[in-house]
Amino acid sequence: MKFRKWGRMGLEVSVLSFGASSLGSVFRETSDRESIKTVHAALDAGINYIDVSPYYGLTKAESVLGQAIKELPRDRFLLSSKAGRYGENTFDFSAKRIFDSVEESLSRLNTDYLDILFLHDIEFVPSGIILEEAVPALHKLKEQGKIRFAGVSGLPLKLFEQMLPQIEVDAILSYCHYSLNDTSLLNLLPLLEEYSVGLVNASPLSMGLLSTRETADWHPADPELKAACRKAAEYCATRGYDIAQLAVQFSTANERIPTTLVSTANPENIVKNARWVEEPMDQELLGEVSDILAPVHNRTWTSGLPEYNGSPRTAAKEGRA
Structure with a gap:
């Protein structure tokens, strides 16, 4: 497993990391026993970072993960959880709720501290509560030793462009913006590096867009984007190739992207993902898939409040290219 420097935190993180959302049965009904085996298989495969949230499975993912890591040396892995989002439409970023949430997460996870605490999907609330209550709560938790580092997460890239100059955080979690169909995260890298x-x-x-299976009804992508991604997946299948392999290899290949989260509750799947990272990427197939996805490249969807959505400024426009 390859490792990369992780911002200013002084940590080395595996290029592939484990997202524990699947342990909460958010994609399918899962067996706790199999889920625990999956966590152990991930660590044995060289992965050293695990991310979770009380939102995943309405605390189930944290509880199952807590069982999996209970008997493991704490210095064997880096662990992040989140606060602020607790249900589909349940958000509370008040300082008191964040403090309580961390105590609850630590109890479920059977640990004394988190390496990172992310504020979860901050695009759903006005910036004032994040600036005045939530971020100061993170700093207090760092002082108390409950967390080592502080971060924010969300979908719109414009969100990070607006917030990062105003807050002091160590990390961000971005999703669906560095994949075969969307590489718009590259525009944000100069700001993160600055x-x-x-x-x-x-x-x-x-x-789940990049799959031969029908996209879930809840997926917010538009029909054209769904169709193009499925077409790309089916093309890979005709070549005897799983598009998941190409996607994982592509996302982990960029040296400027420290780590990429994948989620599964199947031990064989996480071992397979870790093995893919070590194998060479089929550049010819990548080019063909990129051509299929070109008409929808960087197409996304809205999430949260209007003030955080819309086109982000590019690094070039900012003068940081």
């Missing part, structure tokens, strides 16, 4: 902010890239399969 502030030495660590990056977590999540969902290299674009929340």
Whole structure:
């Protein structure tokens, strides 16, 4: 497994990391026993970073992960969780709720501290609550030793462009913006590098878009984007290739992207993903898939409040190219 420097945190993170959302049965009904085996298989495969949230499975993912890591040496892995989002439409970024949430997460996870705490999907609330309550709460938790580093997460890239100059955080978690169909995260890298902010890239399969299976009804992508991604996946299948392999290899290949999260509750799947990272990428197939996806490249969807959506400014426009 390859490792990369992670912003200013002084940490080395595996290029492939483990997203524990699947342990909460958010994609399918899962077996706790199999989920625990998956966590152990991920660590045995060289992955050293695990991310979770109380939102995933309404605390189930944290509880199952807590069982999996209970008997493991704490210095064997880096662990992040989140605060602020607790249900589909349940958000509370008040300082008191964040403090309580961390205590609850630590109890479920059977640990004394988190390496990173992310504010979860901050695009759903006005910036005032983030600036005045949530971020100061993160700083207080760092002082208390409950967390080592602080971060924010969300979908719109414009969100990070607006917030990062105003807040002091160590990391961000971005999803669905560095994958085969969307590389718009590249435009944000100069800003992250300017502030030495660590990056977590999540969902290299674009929340299931890059698959031969029918996209879930809840997926917010438009029909043209769904159709193009499925076409690309089916093309890979005709070549005897799983598009997931190409997607994972593509997302982990860029030296400027420290780590990419993948989620599964199947131990064989996480071992397979880790093996893919070590194998050479089929450049010819990548070119062919990129051509299929070209008409929808960098197409995304809105998330949260209007003030955070719309076209982000590019590095070139900012003068940081």
